[in-house]
Amino acid sequence: MPELPEVETVRRAIAPALEGRRLEHVEISDMRLTRPEDPLVVAAELTGERVEHVDRRGKYLIVRFASGRALLIHLRMTGNLLRDPAGSSHLRALLRLDDGTEVGYRDVRRFGTWLLLEPGELEPYLGERLGEEPLVAAFTAKGLGERLERRRAPLKAALLDQRTLAGLGNIYVDEALWHARLHPLRPAGSLDRDELRRLHRAIRKALELGIARQGSTLSTYRLPDGSSGSMQKEFKAYGRTDEPCDRCGTLLAKTRVGGRGTWYCPTLPSC
Numbered sequence: 001m002p003e004l005p006e007v008e009t010v011r012r013a014i015a016p017a018l019e020g021r022r023l024e025h026v027e028i029s030d031m032r033l034t035r036p037e038d039p040l041v042v043a044a045e046l047t048g049e050r051v052e053h054v055d056r057r058g059k060y061l062i063v064r065f066a067s068g069r070a071l072l073i074h075l076r077m078t079g080n081l082l083r084d085p086a087g088s089s090h091l092r093a094l095l096r097l098d099d100g101t102e103v104g105y106r107d108v109r110r111f112g113t114w115l116l117l118e119p120g121e122l123e124p125y126l127g128e129r130l131g132e133e134p135l136v137a138a139f140t141a142k143g144l145g146e147r148l149e150r151r152r153a154p155l156k157a158a159l160l161d162q163r164t165l166a167g168l169g170n171i172y173v174d175e176a177l178w179h180a181r182l183h184p185l186r187p188a189g190s191l192d193r194d195e196l197r198r199l200h201r202a203i204r205k206a207l208e209l210g211i212a213r214q215g216s217t218l219s220t221y222r223l224p225d226g227s228s229g230s231m232q233k234e235f236k237a238y239g240r241t242d243e244p245c246d247r248c249g250t251l252l253a254k255t256r257v258g259g260r261g262t263w264y265c266p267t268l269p270s271c
């Protein structure tokens with residue numbers, strides 16, 4: 001599933017095509033994409049809107065219109081935005097812009113969602129669902145500690161919770177915990193100040209590296225021009241069962257936390 005670095009990569013690549021453009025023609029061919037709203041109604045509402053800015057919050061893409069409305073796109077498992085999508089399979093929506101270019105939405109497994117929000121609806125909608133953005137200056141180790149304090153859930157589960165922090169998923173939590181030298185099953189509220197500082201730094205490091213490598217392509221994630229990310233070549237923990245830890249050489253172990261495959265160095269905390 002695309003996480004913050006993948007969604008941010010898509011945002012950066014698609015924003016120049018969309019910003020300032022008017023949606024001349026909109027087709028939405030999948031009822032699941034907009035449900036419970038009728039896709040024909042949503043397409044008609046979008047037609048004529050002018051894109052002011054393409055933003056991201058957590059794993060959501062936000063297409064902000066000059067009218068004050070916003071289209072909130074969640075790629076879920078296999079959603080992609082494509083420039084010049086002619087000939088692509090699994091296209092669920094198509095935007096034709098006023099300069100003649102097209103942006104397509106492709107989704108093999110069809111878990112992605114498009115939600116059109118009226119002016120004033122966006123902030124409360126996201127505020128209920130998402131914690132802080134981990135890459136903004138206001139995100140501090142102290143703030144992270146406040147989010148985690150008194151929580152008995154495993155650290156990994158607490159970090160997957162989007163209300164703790166926005167944008168982390170299975171890959172980047174495992175990577176961040178490896179960099180921080182913290183065990184995924186530690187109770188979230190048990191970290192001391194030094195450990196919180198390490199975790200804060202490690203979360204940013206893992207996400208920034210993911211963005212620098214344009215995300216991880218494991219199956220269907222692609223950039224809007226069809227190319228792949230390369231972060232998967234630099235994983236320190238995620239998916240590396242029985243491979244040696246880059247720090248201590250011990251073979252990495254796999255467990256499950258909250259039903260999610262989780263990779264870590266078994267020598268922690270001494271790794």
Ligand SMILES: [Zn+2]
Pocket residue numbers: 245246247248249250265266267271
């Ligand atoms: Zn190790």
